[in-house]
Amino acid sequence: MRREDGVETSTISGIPVDPAYTAEATRDLPDELPGEFPYTRGIHKSGYRGRLWTMRQFSGFATARETNARYHYLLKNGQTGLSVAFDMPTLMGQDSDAPTSRGEIGHCGVAIDSLADMETLLDGIPLDKVTTSMTINSPAAILLAMYLVVAEKQGVPWTQVGGTLQNDILKEYIAQKEYIFPPQPSMRLVIDSIEFCAREVPRWNTVSISGYHIREAGSTAAQELAFTLADGFAYVDACLERGMQIDEFAPRLSFFFDAHIDFFEEIAKFRAARRIWARHMRERYGAQNPRSLQLRFHTQTAGVSLTAQQPELNIARTAVEALAAVLGGTQSLHTNAMDEVLALPTDKSARIALRTQQMLAYESGAANTVDPLGGSYFMESLTKRMEEEAEAYFERISEYGGVIPAIEAGFFQKEIADASFRYQTELEHKRRVIVGVNDFVTDDEEPIEILRISPQAEQEQVDRVREVRRKRDQARCTRALESLRKAAQSPDENLMPHIVEAVRAYATEGEIMGTMVDVFGLYTERAII
Amino acid sequence: MSAVQAKPLRIVLAKVGLDGHDRGVKVVARALRDAGFEVIYTGLRQTPAMVVEAALQEDAQVIGLSLHSGAHMTLFPAVIEELKKRQAGDITVFGGGIIPDDDITELKKLGVAEIFTPGAPLEEIVTWLRKRFPDG
Numbered sequence: 001m002r003r004e005d006g007v008e009t010s011t012i013s014g015i016p017v018d019p020a021y022t023a024e025a026t027r028d029l030p031d032e033l034p035g036e037f038p039y040t041r042g043i044h045k046s047g048y049r050g051r052l053w054t055m056r057q058f059s060g061f062a063t064a065r066e067t068n069a070r071y072h073y074l075l076k077n078g079q080t081g082l083s084v085a086f087d088m089p090t091l092m093g094q095d096s097d098a099p100t101s102r103g104e105i106g107h108c109g110v111a112i113d114s115l116a117d118m119e120t121l122l123d124g125i126p127l128d129k130v131t132t133s134m135t136i137n138s139p140a141a142i143l144l145a146m147y148l149v150v151a152e153k154q155g156v157p158w159t160q161v162g163g164t165l166q167n168d169i170l171k172e173y174i175a176q177k178e179y180i181f182p183p184q185p186s187m188r189l190v191i192d193s194i195e196f197c198a199r200e201v202p203r204w205n206t207v208s209i210s211g212y213h214i215r216e217a218g219s220t221a222a223q224e225l226a227f228t229l230a231d232g233f234a235y236v237d238a239c240l241e242r243g244m245q246i247d248e249f250a251p252r253l254s255f256f257f258d259a260h261i262d263f264f265e266e267i268a269k270f271r272a273a274r275r276i277w278a279r280h281m282r283e284r285y286g287a288q289n290p291r292s293l294q295l296r297f298h299t300q301t302a303g304v305s306l307t308a309q310q311p312e313l314n315i316a317r318t319a320v321e322a323l324a325a326v327l328g329g330t331q332s333l334h335t336n337a338m339d340e341v342l343a344l345p346t347d348k349s350a351r352i353a354l355r356t357q358q359m360l361a362y363e364s365g366a367a368n369t370v371d372p373l374g375g376s377y378f379m380e381s382l383t384k385r386m387e388e389e390a391e392a393y394f395e396r397i398s399e400y401g402g403v404i405p406a407i408e409a410g411f412f413q414k415e416i417a418d419a420s421f422r423y424q425t426e427l428e429h430k431r432r433v434i435v436g437v438n439d440f441v442t443d444d445e446e447p448i449e450i451l452r453i454s455p456q457a458e459q460e461q462v463d464r465v466r467e468v469r470r471k472r473d474q475a476r477c478t479r480a481l482e483s484l485r486k487a488a489q490s491p492d493e494n495l496m497p498h499i500v501e502a503v504r505a506y507a508t509e510g511e512i513m514g515t516m517v518d519v520f521g522l523y524t525e526r527a528i529i
Numbered sequence: 530m531s532a533v534q535a536k537p538l539r540i541v542l543a544k545v546g547l548d549g550h551d552r553g554v555k556v557v558a559r560a561l562r563d564a565g566f567e568v569i570y571t572g573l574r575q576t577p578a579m580v581v582e583a584a585l586q587e588d589a590q591v592i593g594l595s596l597h598s599g600a601h602m603t604l605f606p607a608v609i610e611e612l613k614k615r616q617a618g619d620i621t622v623f624g625g626g627i628i629p630d631d632d633i634t635e636l637k638k639l640g641v642a643e644i645f646t647p648g649a650p651l652e653e654i655v656t657w658l659r660k661r662f663p664d665g
Binding site: 088089091092100101102103104107108172176177178216217218304307308309341342343416417420421424427428434437438447450453524525527528529 | 546547548549550551552555556558559560562568570571572573574576598599600601602603604627629630646647648650651652
């Protein structure tokens with residue numbers, strides 16, 4: 001259905017929207033309180049009155065030294081948690097002096113090659129007070145080990161260390177494509193880290209099951225919801241198979257969603273996510289601990305919604321998206337900076353993004369009552385629709401035999417590519433409007449200032465990793481890598497303690513990854529267009 | 530209808546560099562295919578040498594590069610260099626991705642024929658190719 005001016009009235013994901021909703025939509029809705037099962041309205045009774053969401057700006061660039069300075073700047077400006085962005089070579093498990101790292105070092109995030117870089121990155125940051133989120137997947141276990149060894153050196157016991165590891169390998173095969181090993185050994189490594197943390201680092205959120213990248217790859221809101229929760233259930237199944245008890249690990253699983261520009265649909269997605277997770281955890285898996293049932297999530301506003309044209313408009317877009325996340329009850333939030341469509345943010349644009357959250361928290365009144373849209377005819381109807389769409393996808397995935405076979409069959413990749421092409425076609429025909437891009441265009445745009453990574457940073461980092469290799473106790477390092485290799489060959493051994501030991505011996509990320517690649521092999525996907 | 534049917538233009542689309550952001554390149558691949566071009570998509574993480582090899586193997590006249598990691602100033606020129614090395618400098622190279630204006634000017638000087646940035650309509654890419662290759 002279209003408006004009189006030709007613009008689509010369905011949600012950005014294509015869900016039809018009626019001209020008006022009535023009491024019919026809420027007639028069968030049971031009375032539900034925030035903080036109670038199935039948590040549609042939120043996991044806390046008092047919402048943000050008890051505690052605001054964590055303002056967690058994702059950042060990292062160039063070298064560990066420069067990023068450390070940015071962290072101190074953000075903490076001084078009222079940010080309440082850290083979130084590390086790594087550069088592409090680090091994300092892909094290779095060292096800065098690998099040939100294919102050329103041109104990529106420090107561009108999308110900070111370069112971390114060994115424990116030495118992690119020590120610099122976290123210099124002067126008390127790891128018993130600040131929690132840190134690390135966005136890394138294939139090499140997640142290695143970066144976690146580095147973080148833990150820095151804590152050890154600061155004299156902070158692991159039991160007091162808190163943070164989040166993205167560590168969500170399934171969505172890499174589905175959307176972000178930063179995989180290294182084939183799915184099975186990758187899953188083993190994820191489950192190893194969950195098991196290790198349940199025992200040794202109880203405050204650590206072991207997997208941040210992510211819809212963000214699925215959405216950014218072009219999926220609809222319903223696909224983001226469905227595929228992410230399906231991944232969540234796959235991790236639960238794998239932990240149970242390992243012999244763990246549901247309430248032993250489930251409280252430490254968390255989620256990460258996108259907040260796109262279609263305001264009401266996004267809020268409905270967050271509400272539906274909590275309800276679906278709670279129901280499945282209780283009814284399907286028999287979880288008892290309320291924390292196992294409560295879906296906690298981080299949100300980032302939609303990078304894909306930002307425009308390179310008239311980039312200042314991105315401040316307004318981000319504010320709308322952030323408000324959706326807040327009304328949807330997010331536990332933590334990253335607001336994108338206006339220039340992130342062009343490069344990493346400058347100090348100024350990063351501050352505006354953080355200030356946007358502070359305006360929502362302190363000026364708008366949005367934090368003063370829980371789930372203010374609960375009971376709205378439209379919102380409840382959309383939440384229910386989201387839930388139904390997700391359940392239909394769960395069935396299709398189980399017809400494939402689960403998430404991994406569906407990945408191998410290219411099911412998710414095809415669904416996402418179709419959705420993304422459909423949306424692009426709607427834009428081309430102006431059935432959807434993006435202000436400044438396909439309508440309301442300005443010819444005389446002023447360029448904005450953007451952050452540049454100096455080429456010196458690249459050389460500095462290459463020299464640094466070589467120096468680490470020169471200076472370390474080589475015999476200890478070789479021994480540690482050898483013991484990791486043996487452990488990788490025996491499927492029942494947890495790899496985490498071996499990785500921690502290799503990190504202590506200043507083995508580089510590329511060396512640790514390489515040792516595991518020797519045993520596990522590399523994954524390549526069939527390209528689907 | 531003319532007696533000689535023009536052979537469709539062959540285009541190799543490639544993701545160079547380490548990032549896995551393939552939404553854009555896949556949308557472009559479909560649009561070019563729908564417009565009647567022959568599209569060969571290489572998939573992710575192609576080195577400049579791999580891209581050029583693919584273009585030669587596929588007898589392509591055009592290479593389209595996609596990159597979102599910020600390494601374009603290293604990798605796009607590396608593809609041009611590799612083409613020269615393989616005596617294939619006649620293959621047209623265009624690119625897309627998150628690329629600042631100043632870099633676009635520089636890349637064009639180095640031999641990249643055109644750069645399409647986020648928000649560029651698909652039609653614009655098709656029109657550009659048709660103009661450049663009226664027989665394709």
